[in-house]
Amino acid sequence: MASTLTQQKVRDLWKWLAITMSCPILLIGGLNVSMLVVFVLWYQLAQKKSLLQFSNASQLLPLFFGLAAITSTINLIGEQESLALALAVLPNYLYWCIMVWIFITVRHEIPYQHIAKYIWIGIVILTLYYVGFRQFSIPGFLTNPSPNSYSLLIIAFASPACYYIYKQYGIMRSMFLLALLLIVLISEGRRAGSVLTFLSCTIAIFFPNLKVQTLVIGLALSMLIGIGLMSETGEDLVLAANPRIHELLYESDKVVLEDRSYLTRQLMIEKSLIIFRENPLLGIGLNNFTNVSVDLVGEFEGSEFVVNKEGMNDKSAHNSYANMLAEGGLFLILPFLGLILYNIIQFVRHYNHRKPEINAFYWSYIAMTIHLYFITGVVNVFVWFFIGLVTAASARSSNESRILLS
Numbered sequence: 001m002a003s004t005l006t007q008q009k010v011r012d013l014w015k016w017l018a019i020t021m022s023c024p025i026l027l028i029g030g031l032n033v034s035m036l037v038v039f040v041l042w043y044q045l046a047q048k049k050s051l052l053q054f055s056n057a058s059q060l061l062p063l064f065f066g067l068a069a070i071t072s073t074i075n076l077i078g079e080q081e082s083l084a085l086a087l088a089v090l091p092n093y094l095y096w097c098i099m100v101w102i103f104i105t106v107r108h109e110i111p112y113q114h115i116a117k118y119i120w121i122g123i124v125i126l127t128l129y130y131v132g133f134r135q136f137s138i139p140g141f142l143t144n145p146s147p148n149s150y151s152l153l154i155i156a157f158a159s160p161a162c163y164y165i166y167k168q169y170g171i172m173r174s175m176f177l178l179a180l181l182l183i184v185l186i187s188e189g190r191r192a193g194s195v196l197t198f199l200s201c202t203i204a205i206f207f208p209n210l211k212v213q214t215l216v217i218g219l220a221l222s223m224l225i226g227i228g229l230m231s232e233t234g235e236d237l238v239l240a241a242n243p244r245i246h247e248l249l250y251e252s253d254k255v256v257l258e259d260r261s262y263l264t265r266q267l268m269i270e271k272s273l274i275i276f277r278e279n280p281l282l283g284i285g286l287n288n289f290t291n292v293s294v295d296l297v298g299e300f301e302g303s304e305f306v307v308n309k310e311g312m313n314d315k316s317a318h319n320s321y322a323n324m325l326a327e328g329g330l331f332l333i334l335p336f337l338g339l340i341l342y343n344i345i346q347f348v349r350h351y352n353h354r355k356p357e358i359n360a361f362y363w364s365y366i367a368m369t370i371h372l373y374f375i376t377g378v379v380n381v382f383v384w385f386f387i388g389l390v391t392a393a394s395a396r397s398s399n400e401s402r403i404l405l406s
Contacts, residue, residue: 022122066097096384103388120161151193159364208356272322283329320378346394
């Protein structure tokens with residue numbers, strides 16, 4: 001009886017964690033309420049096993065990432081301002097690493113379908129709040145997500161949510177949810193977000209198994225969509241829906257030369273590489289990208305529109321990978337890239353032998369890692385929650401394949 005009660009408590013905690021991660025608007029004293037749920041969940045899980053045990057080689061990746069964050073911070077001793085900035089965020093980095101480690105430890109107890117059930121509830125609440133009440137906030141207790149944060153949240157969580165609705169309630173309701181999310185993203189001018197969300201959700205639903213015939217169907221559908229977009233009617237529809245997406249698709253040369261958002265991202269990549277060349281191993285320290293100024297040359301086409309603008313050194317990296325490379329050097333970026341590549345390799349290796357509802361998490365994961373190239377979103381806890389879930393699934397698949405082969 002006690003064991004059953006504990007299991008129900010754990011399932012309830014996974015439920016609330018799924019909701020608070022996919023809809024991170026509630027705060028307690030300025031901290032996201034999901035942190036409280038995480039600690040209570042860890043406490044309950046620790047009743048059955050040691051959460052810090054080393055149980056899979058993939059745990060080395062978050063371990064090395066955490067050690068790199070600590071080493072990069074220690075390297076700043078003597079630089080008071082830079083050290084203070086790094087120490088302000090170091091606990092976050094360690095929290096993310098511990099989360100991924102523990103998720104791998106309890107990988108066989110993670111209820112992915114149960115989590116997906118409450119993720120869709122979370123993103124619906126998030127969307128309704130974002131559309132209707134985002135101007136309303138209570139400092140320290142209720143926050144409103146920025147357009148970039150909303151886009152990243154939808155990219156990260158839409159695929160498992162839509163797949164769950166598809167399996168439980170049918171294709172029409174699933175497509176209705178997807179359409180609702182896309183309408184909001186497109187209306188907000190989230191070009192990459194709308195495309196990545198559409199692709200991850202439709203692939204997860206319509207291609208649960210990748211066989212030759214499904215690849216042919218996918219290629220045929222892609223060609224039909226491409227032909228439709230190239231038609232005059234298709235172009236008019238895209239222009240009416242969102243001029244920025246129209247510009248990206250039909251006036252790419254203009255984007256490269258004149259789009260200030262694109263050019264700023266290019267300039268921040270240049271800044272990151274300049275910093276990396278000067279600090280290749282440990283970087284300039286966590287949370288220090290905007291604290292460091294470099295001479296920006298603008299060695300790319302269209303740079304004259306942004307290179308001499310005031311305050312360019314004060315901007316964020318607009319790229320999670322460039323930001324990590326600059327702030328933590330090779331020591332920090334390599335374990336992170338290792339996590340990404342490990343999950344992608346496991347995803348491909350076991351795609352047809354894994355439950356489709358878990359593959360749906362991977363499709364969102366791939367979309368999220370692509371989007372991180374356009375946003376410094378890796379510093380959000382929900383990103384690491386998702387990385388932890390997917391890495392745990394990868395470790396579980398790896399273990400199951402070894403059992404089958406033995």
